[in-house]
Amino acid sequence: MQNILIQKKWILLLILAIGIFFRFYNLNWGSPFYFHPDERNISSSVTQLNFPQMNPHFFAYGSLPIYAIYFTGVVINYIQSIFFYQIPIINxxxxxxxxxxxxxxxxxxxxxSVILLLLIYKTATMLKGRNAGIIALIFSATSTGFIQFAHFGTFETWLALLSTLLFYFLLKFIKNRKNIYYLLSIFTLGILISVKISSLVLTPLPLLALIFYHSKSNIHPSLILRNLLFSVLLLVVIPLICFFVFSPYSILDYKSFTSSIFYESSVAIGTMHVFYTDGFYNTMPILFQFTKIYPFLINPVLTILFLPILIVFTYKTLVKKDFEQLLLLAFFFIIFFSQVFLFAKWTRYMLPTLPFIYLIISVEISSLIKSKNLSLVRYLILIVIFFASFIYCLSFFITNYIHKDTRISAVEFVKQNLPKNSKVLSEVYDMGIVPLNSHFYNINLFNFYDLDNSLYKEKELYANLNNYDYIILPSTRILRSRFLNPSIFPKGYSFYKNLISGKNGYKMIYVTPCDIFCKIVYVNNPVFGLEETVYVFDRPTIYIFKKQ
Known part of the structure; x- marks a missing residue:
């Protein structure tokens, strides 16, 4: 028995070491250009802070993570000033x-993301034992979604961790029947709302846990009612206090806050058109997430398995009336359905569902392992699932963090093959063109997004098209949306179709290569296989065309 425990410890340490390596390797990707627009917005808001001026002027997210980044930077600056300047210079x-x-x-x-690994392991172990914990840890450590967002300086990993922590405390509350866990859970909820206000959708979950808690109680109904009312009061007051403390300028700069919330919500539900949501026309909720997002976030094999597992897990939970598993399902369904019907179906919206997907899968697989009827074939199937998860994760890691950045590779091709005095036409609103600015003297950024909305733009484009030596597409964001929606963007579709086929008088001379690892990750198609934000920030496909 002791040898088995020692082996399990080594397995845990090995899995954790792999997870840590995948998350911390090449964190400086994209340097010095830093292409991710959300990262840039967050960093720009941090640079505006200079204590006591603490208004971030950025409310797409809550202020708590922004302040955490800022004060961490202040501490680092202070330590550096001691070593380099002796006397700290406040400014x-x-x-x-x-x-x-x-x-x-x-x-x-x-x-x-590393802390999240440990929390998922601990939560799965609490739900179904050590085997479930190890299984959940394996899937989480090799999760392409977790690994990618560990390399993004955005706040989706914060949301995933805090959502899981909220579930963990509520689970402990139901299991151990100690009020301290309820208090910790609503404090966690307050922090969640301070990271992103849309986390308000999770507010009913502590109430659900209270109902489960009191359903097992023998206390007099009047006392239960009094306890419930007091608990609800705490559920309102504590998160509000947390929100006001950690995001004070939501009140102090209320006009900017409400304006930002209106803008973000209008973009999300599709009532306000912006260029970066063009790819979501004619997308079907649920089907889109399970065909274009989850195959990347959790890998294609787990995506296929998850639906039948979810059905079986839900059925068993309802039959057994298992409150702990009902709470797990409630977390998944509330987060999932609060995002899935939005017009803007970005990959990042689904990341907070991942911990609960891995918990559900691990509980079911661990039940299968405990079954007396487990055959060798089923064991082999489990091994294949683990192997497929690792291969997919490794393929993503090699493609994105071992291989050279696709924009840098394109720049190297350009420097070797294109003269500096070439006239270049490219697209607006794409950071991918920035590395080329130092090579070319003349780059014209044309607004292809407006091609279908402006007759003037159409005439301007075709009147000057023959004046350029090269056309460079720094990503496929516009091309992809036009090919997917030719009836909505007929002029844009016509232009890009003719450009690819050589009918516009230009010949393709370069396209980002896609090797076997790339094809595994992007389901054999790095342009149309998955939702565009899966690759557009850290591994876009670049096209270069030369005038014939």
């Missing part, structure tokens, strides 16, 4: 550079 300490804030934000994401 140098309290201002954080753009690059430093971006790297710190990525370090937070990677570190929190």
């Amino acid at each position: 140098q300490i309290t201002r954080i550079s753009f690059e430093n804030s971006l790297i710190i934000s990525r370090l937070f994401s990677a570190a929190l």
